Amino acid sequence: MRKINIILYALFLLISVSCKKTDQLPVEIHNNQIEITSLEKVYSFTTEFTIIYTDSDPNIAARPGGIDNVSYNVITWETPNGMQGDLKEVKRNDSQGGDGFDDRILDATTKERTPIIYNAGENMVIKAQSLEQVGDTIHLTFPENEKFSLEAYVDVSAKPFPKLSYSFIPKIAGYFSIGYTGAPKLNIDETEEIWQPLIWQEKRFPEKPFMTLAYRTPIPTTLVHDGKNTIGVLAASEEFPFNPLPLLENSRFGVMLRNLNGEAQPQLFAPVLGGVESKMEAAQAYNFSSYLVVHPASITQTYEHIAYNIFGFDDYRKNEIASLNDVFENIVEYSMSQNAWYVDSLKGYAYSTDVPGAVKNVSSLNPLEISLVTDDKDMFDKRAYPIMEYIISREKFLFSLDPEQKIQQPSRKMYGPAAPLSELTTLYNTLGKKNDFLLQMAKDEVGKVKARNLDVKMSSDNWMSAMYLYKATGESKYIEKAKTLADEYINERINEKPVNFTDPLSEGAFFWTGLTPRWIQLLELYELTKDKKYLDAAQYGARHYTMFTWMSPQIPDKNITVNKDGKAPVYWYLASKGHTPMYYPEEQVPAWRLSEMGLTPESTGTSTGHRAIFMANYAPWMLRVGYYANDQLLKDVAKSAIIGRYRNFPGYHINTARTTAYEKFDYPYHKHKELSVNSFHYNHILPMASMLLDYLVTDAFVRSEGKINFPSEFIEGYAYLQNKFYGSEKGDFYDEKGVQLWMPKKLLAMDNLELNYITARKDDKMYIAFTNQSNKIVKTRVSLNSEYVDIENAQGKIWKDNVVDGEFSTSGSFDVEVSPNGITAVVIDGVHLKKGFQESILAHDEKIDNSYKVLDFGNTKAMIFNLGNYAKRAYIYLQDDDSKWSSVSLTYKNDKGAEKTIIDQDYPYEFTIPLENTGLEFMISGNDLDGKVSKSSWQVLGE
Template structure:
């Protein structure tokens, strides 16, 4: 980039659009009115959506064995229980007895129940009455909430023991072919529609909602914020799930609670449970609705601040950590960072630009000598980012040969520029490898001829014809990737190892950099669109309470999932209390769609 000033401008622009969307869409108030058949019309800003008094109860006689489907970390490997999305999803023992299923409707007997009567409430709400069922009773109502979406609440009481989940399934249904876009956390966006009625559990991030946009209006269903207490949601403590696709194949937002298979989904006779959801209606696209719900309903705001020390001191601490061979996992002999957490006997690096920049900014020759230079040597000599020193280990498509460089064209071009032209080998390989496809990470192909590669070559050579090529390729990319909603995951390349949010979202950073060079508004607008899509992969709930929380309770810090070994003892460290926001993952993304459930160290 030309400098941090442009990046800050872009960040402020994105924030400004979010604030603008919030202000414009939150002004109209919600109104409720009775509709035919006991339904309720939710009205707002001249728009209207009808919500039926319809619920679905799924009951399993025995423990449905809730779990998560697996994922393949190595493209092409055969792993039991991996779905076509390579996405860990809630799954259960099928009621038919035929193995496991990721469709909750197949995990038990299904009862659809509709209100038989309704009555008006003093606060402007409507209560629904349901016929008694041999296995349960249900009470429900919808009530206005001042300045917020209305609340649909229900009380479920079991009449016979069993495992139950109750879903509100009365929202508007639409032909997916007739709508402009969807959203179900985390991977179903644009026009990517779930292959089946798949449930996103509370632990899957984003916001606990599903959205449908049609004719410029977005409707949907969000779980009430009070249903998600403040903690790190995991599949072990997830309380509910949201769903976009119904069994008929329509786009119909719904929500189910308790999450079938959790301990609180086991009911004895006479045991009750309550739950609430919020119907949504917003004039505008999914992003406007998403932004409004995040800010107005879940209280998302700019809560982070420097505490305890300056930003410079923080950078110094990070540098000290990275320069500590033991704590950072640095392998001086192999010139890379320990990757044994994923693949035994491996080291991995992706870019030498970070340590090189740190050495220059901090004027520290040791960072250059001990990190930047050996990482550069690694990338110039190895075939892939992941190098394997053990011949019997083949995980994640690691390479053992030395057929480098294993650096992107853009990396090589920038290394040449950062060397101030004193290392012509970088320029040589940047030009030589341009347009030559290579597999540098997993089986993902870097073809060297993208618009961002051409942009890097233009910055390297100053050749105007190369910039013209970059613009032409970018225009085609915008037409294909920004202007055309994606209907599947072909552009993610799941079969090659696509799994990171930069694989799912458009190349907004590269589009932004092209705008920096050209000042063409279309590239900035495209970058903004891509950034909005990327933003939806971050966490925006549970709502952060204004309280302090204790961490490292009992004077010990837990050992990480991957590094824990039999007999390992926790790390002794003082128990401290902190404001809740300091240990919140709000605004942070999970690592990838394959590993979101592990809650890896995104806090670092």
């Protein structure tokens, strides 16, 4: 198999054609074909069309594709005249339940159905008798057919590619599909890379001529790269309406890559047989236009070129409805409300949307980070610390007390840690490296193969684990192992392109992170080593990830009416569960506010129903890679995924119809059964807050050209929920070192929504960086909150777009000006800043010896969390469950020697004891199911 060195790939990106413009390529007629020449290579587009006809409704419908190692639904048709179908029967598994898994697809019959459009009706191949060029137009003349007539022409002056338009007139009534099947053909071995949305990427080639309908095409084409140029057949932007929201039911065309001979050949059919506009009456004309794509660049660059030049993608979003700081603070506040469905007794967020009665947490690091950065004691005590205990003790992220619950394979076992190795090292580092049991737990994970989420089993013996252990220990053996194994991974995964869905180190081909290289972790390794090959590999992965982000349909320059008659759209899945309609005022809003451009669907298996999800955790990473690699596409995708989309937690996804319901501040505060526009996964609330915080910090880093830089740890979570973790280490703010990120709620007040900001502190200095999200100059008055800032006649210094721009005096308010998409930073000297939780937990004292114990009785684990000067807490839990014990008691002695007893009558059996010193003497007793009492010996934990 052909290999491409990742360094050569990076050089190709640098020297190839700009995404913004290209010269018109030569187009000629030769041998009754249209020839396009690029980089001294000629590409022949024949005049072949394939017309597919059936006189009865083929009942188009999605079904499981039966593709090895990936859950993916494909479009299918009934076979004509009772012919035997060729669609595999797929057995549904327990993980395919809940939001996004459509019973109408997964449980439907596959009998007498085909996933190949050619097998769904009569095929009529037609080629032009002659071609004639008049000016810039090539006219195609076709012979007559008893069932239809066809006219077509090619506008060779169209930009950026020649434009093929046809007019089809049926002579009889029935269902028709008109396919352009004349694009160049290549054997798969002759290609450097291919792409058919959503899952066939790099060298993964469809096993059958599967079709992708319009609503699942990030750009409406398939692509083939032969090492020099990329070719495709692309639906024109006017053929892909913005409104209504693209769905299966309104998809006007479909694209394919594999032809009947097993070759890679871009094909486009419009309309889709049995789909919208396919049923035609005699003499009813049907018109359609597409582009003949030849572009002298890689597939990702061609994708970029099409996105910018045909579908109008650019830096198109601004805050408009709320600053990102307001959104962040609103989400944090919402996460602490009753509406967020945190279940105190189970230490987790309710997962009722998918698994009734279960709770699920992504990571303890999200609330821990938020509590540190926002100086929020309640967030730590009520969310971060309980979830730390959860993630240490539970076997999996999803916990259910119901032993019969099978949906998404929850666990009720206390066989932790569910935390991945990276979370254990981040906890260890964040808590001052004073809790040795966390590091030991991390080391113990190496070599284990565990399923933490769903049924995905992963090993922790890899270069990523070695990288995290290096950060925790500083031992050179770990970084050397990380680099050696990462180099092998790059050779195996990037230089050798995958041909199937079994990538090394993938968590499975379900979420998009499983279909692209580990580009996020490669970026982490680059930042650690500064070795550019890891940046090149990260850029490769990030650019391929952008091909899951929507770049079409084009956004019209007009307002769109939403919430017609005061009713928000109802998501069918929630309607089936008894959720009631929501009511929001009918309004007209700019189309760009409603656009999904820059967002992705959720996954392979749910992309038929989830148009776009708001959990765009990739965005801050793309912004950072884009800065390091000077890649504008990555930076624009990042901004488009985050900015100006909501005021509060917006739920999970865009689906059904255009609406502004999820923009509203009060949207998430409705009762669960009153939320019907989209689904709510309450365990996503805090990861979304971390995502936004990561974006705020990264945006300041990028716009300051790295001069505002706060060190980070890593939040792995599961699936795609990775972000950087801030707040545990001090950073740089231009020429000042040792600055602590510090962003308490409502620290600043401004009268312009287009400015985002981050704030920090050091001694008697306050640091603020303002980033303008609009393309206009912003001037605003800034007021500091006297609850946190005591200030009189302080002196300030200004940086404007990274240049010192003067000084000012302030007693609590000041004016600031920020250039379009620019940055202005200030340092205010001579302020008294309120001290609180952040300072105490980051004040690390000495380690506590003997802070972890394992007891035979009840398979008990006991530990002391050293939380700096803030607190010391003992956490003790039994792995034994209620099949052995009816209740469990813990008796301990306080600092005066008096005994206290805590009784836990409900599984899981766990105890948290605030300590007044650094030790605990305790004993455990249990009542078994027969009422017999057993006791452990007295134990000493700590010093």
